[in-house]
Amino acid sequence: MIATFHAAPARAGEAQCPSVWPPRAPVSATSELDAEHLLLLRDIGMPEAAQSAPSPLAISPDGKRVAFFVTQASLAANDYCDTLVVLDLSTKSAPRALDSGGHRILAEEALRGVRRESGVPDINRPAWSPDGRSLAYRKRGGGRTQVWRVDIAGGSARQVTSSPQDVEGVQWSADGATLLYAVRPGRSDLEAERNAEAAQGYLYDARVLPHVGAEPQLPEVLSQAIMTVPASGGLAAEATAAQVSEFSPLAPLGASDLGPVGDSRGWRAGADAVDNSYFAARRLWAETPAGRRIVCAMEACTGKLAAVIWSGGQVLFLRREGWARETSAFYAWSPDTGTMRLLKRTADRLTGCIGVRVGVLCLSEASRQPRRLVTIDVRRGGERVLFDPNPELAGLVLPKVERLRWRNSLGLEAWGDLVLPKGKPPASGWPLVVVQYRSSGFLRGGVGDEYPIFPLAARGIAVLSFERPDFDTRANGVDGLVAAVYKDWADRRSVHESLMTGLDLVLARGDIDGRRLGLSGLSDGAMTTRYALIHAPDRFLAAAISTCGLEPYSVMVDGGIAQADWFRSFGFPPSSQPDAGFWKPMSLTLNAATIRTPLLMQISDDEYHQALGAFTALREHGKPVEMYVFPGEHHTKWQPVHRAAIYxxxxxxxxxxxxxxxxxDPVKAAQYRRWSALKTSGGTPIASGP
Incomplete structure (x- = not known):
């Protein structure tokens, strides 16, 4: 049985989420997935399956229920609606929605000594009370993220804290009488100091990111404090040392659930890096109650491990393996006997896995299947769907997806998911767009979700969803990785060669028109796109990028003092000593005269300054280029209205x-007048209207 929904009644004074509960009516069995379907897709956890993150699933103390948030975009509110859901694992009853509303909680990122919003959603995992009767969780409203509580049996959700700072995590005390929560109290003082500084003028130093604005950013290191509040509400107080020791914050975004984790016998298990390299493999270990560590020596115990779980005296672990680690495999290791067995190996992407009495709960998705909650039987490895947040999409007609695999000359593995429109190709073959740079899980719109794959196919355009090869380096730390990646532009050459190899493989099929190729990307994908426009100027008929930051001026000036010093430490030339030879292989600005491909830029307002050099150079050389700037956005754009426009x-x-x-559509008439002018004149008109 696949569960559907029981919706909680709307409550006065809270944000409404009419599109989440109940689901929309099932779509026609002849319908194709369109941009609206992607925009309104319900999610559990991080939108991108390739993003490492703590599990969003919370298991009850008795192991019989699981709680999580279902998230869906609201175009009307230009925000996201979070609905708190509880699912009983011991029965076939439908999940219940306990609370909904609030605003999206965005994660912060550390960037060269400062902290800022990233545009990526933060993981909001609810916390069970020790008696299993209530849930505490974070909810954002009125410009602050606070602690809320709701009883499982029913009743209204209620706000518990009134913190002057955003709450970053919450959990219950062991006796259930108190809620512990994390804040950063120094933030308010620093913001007040910054406001006072404004009256005298901001000192331009490493705190300032010019492409974001003149206001200094807050420091990366901002101490966290643990506070307490009675579970029923009341006055907040600083936690005692004993209470602080109880608090276990979630791992940060980018980290996997690799422990240490414990079982009821007092054993522990985890996975440690085998060396100091940035992409170091992890090796599994277990530790007895007496502290004796047992390191697993079997081959499967070392590699790209994604989760470590105790279940029935065994250590269950999820491993990414196979070609370019495209496969998810679950193993069971018994450290006391030294035996191991494979539970399940699948091409589906498994994330957010946690142990429960009935086995393992995971979020599972595939190239043509949106994310669902599944259980994996630890005895037989069988999988059963418990909950489908998008049941109305089951009738959609999705195009064929074929996975292609190849290596570049360095021997680095890559793959691409080739999505073909339905029906027979035109005599000349289908046009094709490359979407980058990860292709794990359900195919949405590439990294950043801006290039909708299935809607492109529905319009008769084939898509190659490109999974870039690994970095060819074992450098230590972030600085070592960056130095190796940018030395002689080695990584860009590796990825470019892999992309061209993959395209040659696709074109050899005979059903793709090699004269009508498009290329797109954000971040690393945008760099691959720009590099290809320079080094394969006749290969692509159109291109689109979502960022454009690695240019001579933007690196040394628009990025600020900290970025300039950082890049100079890797051998990048200073702005006062321009080095055309260094930049020529990568810079659109220096290669604008030879760029032939029409280029669309859709960039956030805190990054578009970094694109102005390339845009201006292309325009001055009469090249077809157009740029849009999206306000209130970051590297990853998060606002639903903007995503709809970008799509x-x-x-x-x-x-x-x-x-x-x-x-x-007459609303788009001006757009097509501009594009027609670009096509006929070969460049950007000097005077262009809205």
């Missing part, structure tokens, strides 16, 4: 250049 424009852009199609 629509990217679809229109590639249809226009690769297929010669024009949407007759």
């Amino acid at each position: 629509s424009r990217n679809l229109d852009w590639f249809a226009f250049w690769l297929q010669g199609r024009v949407d007759p």
Whole structure:
């Protein structure tokens, strides 16, 4: 049985989420997945399956229920609705929605000594009370993230804290009488100091990121304090040393659930890095109650490990393996006997896995299957779907997806998911767009989710969803990785060669038109796109990028003092001593005269300054280029209204250049007048209207 929903009644004074509960009516069995389906997809956990993060699932103390948030975009509110859900694992009853509303909680990122919003959602895992009768969780409203509580049996959710700082984590005390929560009290003082500094002018130093704004950013190191509040509400107080020792914060985004974790016997297990390299493999270990460590020597115990779980006296661990680690495999290791067995190996992407009495709970998705909650039987390895947050999409007609695999000359493995439109290809073959740079799980719109894959296919454009090869380095730490990656632009050359190899493999099939290729990407994918426009100027008929930051001026000036010093430590030339030879292989600005591909830029307002050099150079050389700037956005754009606009424009852009199609919608008439002028004149008009 696949569970559907029982919705909680709407409560006065809270944000409404009409699109989440109940699900929409099932779609027609002949319908194709369109941009609206992607925009309104319900999620559990991080939107991108390739993103490492703590599990969003919380198991009850008795192991019989699981709680989590289901998230869906609201175009009307230009925000996301979080719905708190509880699912009984011991029965076939439908999950219940206990609370909904609030605003998206964005994670902060550390960037060269400062901290700032990233645009990526933070993991919001609810916390069970010790008696299993209540849940505590974070909810954002009124410009602050606070602790809320709801009783499982029913009743209204209620706010428990009134913290002057955002709450970053919450859990219950062992006796259930108190809630512990984490804040950063120094933030308020630093913000007040910054406001006072404004009256005298901001000192331009390493705190300032010019592309973000003139206001100094807060420091990366900002101490965290643990506070307490009665579980029923009341006055907050600083936690005692004993209470602080009880608090176990979630691992940060980018980290996997690798322990240490314990079982009821007092054993512990975890996975440690085998060396100091940035992408070091992890090796599994267990520790007896007496403290004796047992390191697993079997081959499967070392590698790209993604989760470590105790279950029935065994250590269950999830391993990424196979070609370019495309496969998810669960193993069971018995450290006391030294035996191991494979439980399950699947091409599906498994994330967020936790141990429960009935086995293992995971979030599972595949290229043509959105995320679902499944249970894996630890005895037989069988999988059963417990909950599908998007049941109405089951009838959609999705195009064929074929996985292609190849190596570049360095021997680095890569893959691409080739998505073909339905029906027979045109005599000349399908046009094709490359979407980057990860292709794990359900195919949405690449990293950053801006290039909608299935809607492109529905318009008659094939897509190669490109999983880039690994970095060819064993360098230590972030600095070592960056130095190795940028030395002679080695990583860019490796990825470019892999991309070209993959395209040659696709074109050899005979059903793709090699004269009508498009290329797209954000972040690393945008760098791959820019590099390809320079080094394969006749290969692509159209391109689109979502960031454009690695240019001579942007690196040394727009990024601020800290970024300039950081890049100079890796051998990048200073702005006062321009080195065209260094930048020529990578810079759109220096290669603008030879760029032939029409380029669409859709960039956040805190990064578009870094794109102005390339945009201006292309425009001065009469090249077809257009740029849009999205306010209130970051490296990863999060606002649903903006994603809808980006989806629509990217679809229109590639249809226009690769297929010669024009949407007759009168609202888009000005857009097509500009693009037609770019096509006929070969460059950007000097005077362009809105």
